[in-house]
Amino acid sequence: MxxxxxxxxxxxxxxxxxxxxxxxxxxxxxxIPTYRGEGGLWTKYDPNIYANVYYFNKDPSYYWNFFREVRFPMLKKVKxxxxxxxxxxxxxxxxxxxxxxxxxxxxxxxxxxxxxxxxxGTTRIIHCMSCSKEYSMDEAFSKLETEIPPRCSECKGKLRPAVVFFGETxxxxxxxxxxxxxxxxxxxxxxxxxxxxxxxxxxxxxxxxxxxxxxxxxxxxxxxxxxxxxxxxxxxxxxxxxxxxxxxxx
Ligand SMILES: [Zn+2]
The missing domain is CATH 3.40.50.1220 (TPP-binding domain)
Known part of the structure; x- marks a missing residue:
């Protein structure tokens, strides 16, 4: 080699x-587990629920529970x-x-x-879908202790991660x-x-x-x-x- x-x-x-x-x-x-294939994240969590824009818009609480239980702890741990x-x-x-x-x-x-x-995009930035105010992962995580789905502190708008969901270009x-x-x-x-x-x-x-x-x-x-x-x-x-x-x- x-x-x-x-x-x-x-x-x-x-x-x-x-x-x-x-x-x-x-x-x-x-x-960080890969998405597809053996042991992949999407074999345990249905991407049509946890990573799809239509589902997210319908009921974002699934995503935020996934963020709280899986995504956030994983990203805090990895180097x-x-x-x-x-x-x-x-x-x-x-x-x-x-x-x-x-x-x-x-x-x-x-x-x-x-x-x-x-x-x-990135999971490390969360932003308000109404006023675009940005939050860190830690800020979003602490909001989840009191409300799921979380809301913007400024305008009460819905928050979302700065990622491209399935169903988005x-x-x-x-x-x-x-x-x-x-x-x-x-x-x-x-x-x-x-x-x-x-x-x-x-x-x-x-x-x-x-x-x-x-x-x-x-x-x-x-x-x-x-x-x-x-x-x-x-x-x-x-x-x-x-x-x-x-x-x-x-
Ligand atoms: Zn806002």
Whole structure:
């Protein structure tokens, strides 16, 4: 594997504009369960109840109980792992311009990545659907002790997490900036994404079509492996620190 690591590091070093694209696999190494597949969150909690906009609008109390019992305790417990930290190191060293992520857990920012595009929003911000006032997770959680669903302190409006629910489209401005990154980059590192959810998985495809070098790091093979310049089927937490090390040595 060392030769591949060296080749990837040298490709990053020679790039003018390198970006990363990340999915659930990188967060699962921090202990956040993936959604689909064996042991996935959606095998225990029906996403049509807990993550669907129609259901949320009909009766948000299911979501808020889920937030209180599952989401909040999980997010308070998790920490960025070696893969998040390695990516933040590449950011600080000037190698990585942006991280485009499908994740909603905020772990890239917590690790120190300075430019993160969150395609599916973030659970860490809660906002009022009437006056847009923002609340932290802790503030929302403490509201849940007295009222479910919680209400805005300013205007009594309904609160919701700043995530994209099923049944909603991605924010067009956020999607546009992600596509711009895909068009401008000459290197893209896809980490922990099964590359099956579109339009998100379109981003590495677009980058590759525009001539960027594509590297895929994922535990399982992906439908885009045949397009990639390098594929490593291993945990990102094992691979990325080695790339950082190789960048330092070269
Ligand atoms: Zn409000």
């Amino acid at each position: 060392m030769d591949v690591i060296k080749a990837i590091a040298s490709s990053i070093k020679n790039s003018k504009y390198a970006v990363a694209f990340t999915g659930a696999g990188i967060s699962s190494e921090s202990g 960025p792992n070696k893969a998040h930290i390695a990516m933040a190191e590449m950011d600080v060293a000037g190698y990585l311009k942006t991280v485009i992520t499908q994740n909603i857990d905020g772990l890239h920012q917590e690790a120190g990545s300075s430019s993160v595009i969150e395609l599916h 991605l924010d067009p401005q956020i999607l546009r900036s992600a596509y711009e990154e895909a068009e401008n980059c000459d290197f893209i590192l896809s980490v922990g994404s099964s590359l099956v959810v579109f339009p998100a998985a379109d981003i590495p495809v677009k980058a590759k079509q525009r001539g960027a070098t594509l590297v895929i790091i994922n535990k399982e093979s992906t439908p885009l492996d045949h397009l990639a310049d390098h594929v490593i089927n291993e945990e990102a937490g094992n691979v990325l620190p080695q790339i950082v090390q190789s960048l330092k040595e070269s």
